[in-house]
Amino acid sequence: MNSLEKAEHPAGLKRIAIEPVSRVEGHGKVTILLDAENRVHQVRLHIVEFRGFERFIQGRPYWEVPVMVQRLCGICPVSHHLAASKALDQVVGARRITPTAEKLRRLMHYGQILQSHALHFYHLSSPDLLFGFDAPVAIRNVVGVLQAYPEAAKRGVMLRKFGQEVIRITAGKRVHGTGSVPGGVNKCITPEERDLLVAGLPDVLRWADEGIALVAQLHGAHREAWDRFGTVRSNLLSIVRRDGALDLYDGVIRARDADGHILVDGIEPTAYGDLIRENVRSWSYMKFPYLQSLGAEHGWYKVGPLARLQNCDFIPTPRAEAARQAFAATAGGQIVHAPLAFHWARMIELLHSAEVIAELLDDPDLLKNDLMASGPRATTGVGIIEAPRGTLIHHYEVDAQDLVTQCNLIVSTTHNNQAMNEAIREVAREYLDGREITEGLLNHIEVAIRAYDPCLSCATHALGKMPLVVELLDATGALVDRRVRDAEQLA
Amino acid sequence: MTFTLDGHDIPFEPGQTVVQAALAAGHYIPHLCYHPEFQPHGSCKVCTCTVNGRTATSCTTPASEGLEVASETPEIQEIRRDLVQFLFTEGNHFCPSCEQSGDCMLQAVGYELGVVTGHYNPLFPNRPVDASHPDVLLDTNRCILCELCVRASAQIDGKSIFALSGRGITKHLIVNAESGRLGDTQLATTDKALDVCPVGAILRKRTGFRVPIGRRTYDARPISQVTVEPAK
Structure with a gap:
């Protein structure tokens, strides 16, 4: 089956752009290339935002970081606040x-x-x-x-x-x-x-x-x-408690393959760099992480609630554990990827x-x-937490004068980049291929995106009303048709 | 001996300025570069009032019998708002991530005056942070050139570590070291100069955000109340 990431012969294909899909603290768009029979040849979720936090945190004092970086998000600022704090605990020597x-x-x-x-x-x-x-x-x-x-x-x-x-x-x-x-x-x-x-x-x-x-x-x-x-089937990644329990605040990294077999386990957060690599593609500002051992083609994975619940061995609270078991039973013990x-x-x-x-x-x-602990200073800190939408990694280097010299943030949306792209391609194959564009179709694509990350649903702005503009252009780029949803705002 | 401030009789002692007498009588006049422990300076102009019909800085105007001072008029408040907005837009004041937020006089005066935006185009000056001192951070992005650190270091600490250099829009805070770095000065953590900065330019390192929201200086009451009734 065609991967739909890159059309073999893009020249002459019609381009549909859903822009903005909405935002993850910014905006994304979906582009679809169709032939004359409306057959789908390429589907991409582009994240067109550029936040720049990794750069402008450099040169700032480390104690400012947990407060500054939480401004990345209006929905889950606590996750950034705590991931940064956990990383900087190590810098101030607070191992515990x-x-x-x-x-x-x-x-x-x-x-x-x-x-x-x-x-x-x-x-x-x-x-x-x-x-x-x-x-x-x-x-x-x-x-x-x-x-x-x-x-x-x-x-x-x-x-x-x-x-x-x-x-x-x-x-x-x-x-x-x-x-x-x-x-x-x-x-x-x-x-x-x-x-x-x-x-x-x-x-x-x-x-x-x-x-x-x-x-x-x-x-x-x-x-x-x-x-x-x-x-779409994929690997799963999250942190788990050292005994395998679900733990959203702290733990070690575990990854399973699409069938549920454990690929890696017990990886300390500080070793994330050996486990995960990030791929860059020219058409998106968001990187594509993957498990280094499997390579970019096969190493991508899902994070978030669905990954966490199937990555852990059990949930350490009784009612949620009973619910997890009931959920797993509906799939007959198979890993759920929907x-x-x-x-x-x-x-x-x-x-x-x-x-x-x-x-x-x-x-x-x-x-x-x-309330406070301290110990011998360190220059490196890595904090990993399970944010609502998935694994969140903060990594800082701090110099002897207390200033941040390097910062690397891998947020949950980034981990899910490939999975979201594959999901909308699957939806496009199923619902768009050969058909006329409708508002309902556009919403199918959004439904798949929303399932992964509500920040893409414009959570802090157009709540429940993703502003959408779909333009149909011919091969020369001339506008053939245009549909606008939420027309009052965007027309 | 009294003068009037917005129609109120304000008693004063010989030698007091208008702002000193007003604050002593429980009447707040917004100010930034004025500090009760130092000679009035008159540089920030935020305490500007109408004194007998003419605008004047109330921190440098001697109180005298029969003066008619107007402070809370729409015209004067507009002037003050402009001045505070100039300060916000001339520096780099990012309150959401500033550790002085809630304790910052500039922010508090902004709230007092109803400043909701910088209004003017921000200049975004390039001002590197000086973290060379082991215990003190100098972040001139937030400096409002009030010279309180200059006065404290010279008059109380006897060190003259800080000074202003340049003129007009290029004016900036410098430190007394050949290298230009704070770490090469004689600044000590006991110096008065560390405790007078009304904004977040001179900071003790590694203490930021230790005071929780709700317990900061201006969390519960506006600066107009905190200044005239600090003990409450």
Whole structure:
């Protein structure tokens, strides 16, 4: 089968550009090359953003980094905040931070996972899943969900609110706080703050259960379509706890092949550079990571909830573990590669996050004031964390004057670059090939992208209304047809 | 002896300036280069008021019987906003990642005056960070040329480590070392000059963001209240 990455004879083909698809803290576009019979010859997801954080963090003092780099994202700033802090713990010699600091960071992180997963599923993706990919755009949005499924919509809002409260209490602000610093944290929580969160837990746990039930129900109702839509086999990568348990805050790197066989395991974060290489292609600002041992062609992988749930051996909280086993049972023990299964995995992780938050809030260490650790200085720090969308790697070099000299960030969207490209190619083969372009078709492509990364769904801007411009040009580049969605903004 | 400030009678002692008497009486006049421990300087102009109908810096205007001072008029506030916006756009002030955020007088005065954007085109000057001192970071990206460090180092520390060089838009902070590097000066961590910077230009290293949001100087109350009622 044609890979659809590069057309053999691009001259003379029609080009469709979906631009902007939307953004991952920036914008992406999809280009499709078609022949006269609308047969697909090339499909690419281009990330056209250029953020530049790796460059402009150079020359800044290291203690500024956890606060500065979190500005990469408005949805998961906590992930960047903590990944940077973990890396810089090593620079300040805090090989082990205090129990209070680690538990507060974990609380912050699982609050972030919970709110981000709720945002993605209920606000961004549920309109597609509840109404159908081809449903009229007038109802296929979060307002439509509010009207047709008020309980589900309310659940999403309230879950997100709870997660944001966890972040506010631990980081000082709901978005872009300052709670974590190299070597520890800058505050503990008060008994009043703890009690406030504890009071919300029963509802949160119930809502989390209901979210899993909803996804399972949707899967059951459209099983064949869900399992096939945009499905591409690949390796899986994530960090896991040293005993193989799911751990989203800390652990060692593990990768499995598409059939579930472990490729590498127990890799320390500091050795990520030996494990992962990044490929550059001329048509995208986003690199293409792969496992060095397998090479660029076969070494690419998925990260994120679907990878994590199948990469770990078990989930160390009972309700989420039962849900994981039920999820795995539907696939008969086979590895699931369907993009839409990300939603199911995401809801299981949401429940797991709620359970972890409950455990942490019951821990008296959270109220203690032993916040900071230090030790012999180092010049290198690598921090890896499982962000809501996948494995996030921060690597810094710091000189003797405390200034950052080098920075390498591999974010989850980057890890999933090849997988997202392959998914939309699969969708294009299935739904676009030889057919007339419709708004619903465009949404199919977006649905596949959204499953991987809600930042591409314009999460902080045009919520639920991806602005899209599709232009049909002839071989000379002349405009033949143009369709605009969200016309008021873009026309 | 009194003068009036926006219609309020303000008592004063002989030798006090308008801003000193106003602050002592619990009336805030925005300012940046004024500091109660140093001779008034009159350089930032943010404390500009109308004094008997003429604009003047209230930190250098001696209080005198019968003066009529207007501070919170729309015209004066507009002048102050412009001045603060000039300061924001002449330097590189990135509050979201600045460790002085919440403790910064420039930021707090900006909030006080309702500054929501820089308004003017930013100059984005190229000002390298000087991290050569083992315990102190000098980041002149944020320097507003108030000369408080210059005055503190000369008048209290007796070292004259800091000075301003250049004129007009090229004016900049320099340090007293042949190399031009802070690490080659006699600056000590006990120097007063380290504690008077109203922005984030002179910083103790490795302490950034240790104070959580909510406990910073201007988190709970605006600078107008913190300045006149610091103990609350």
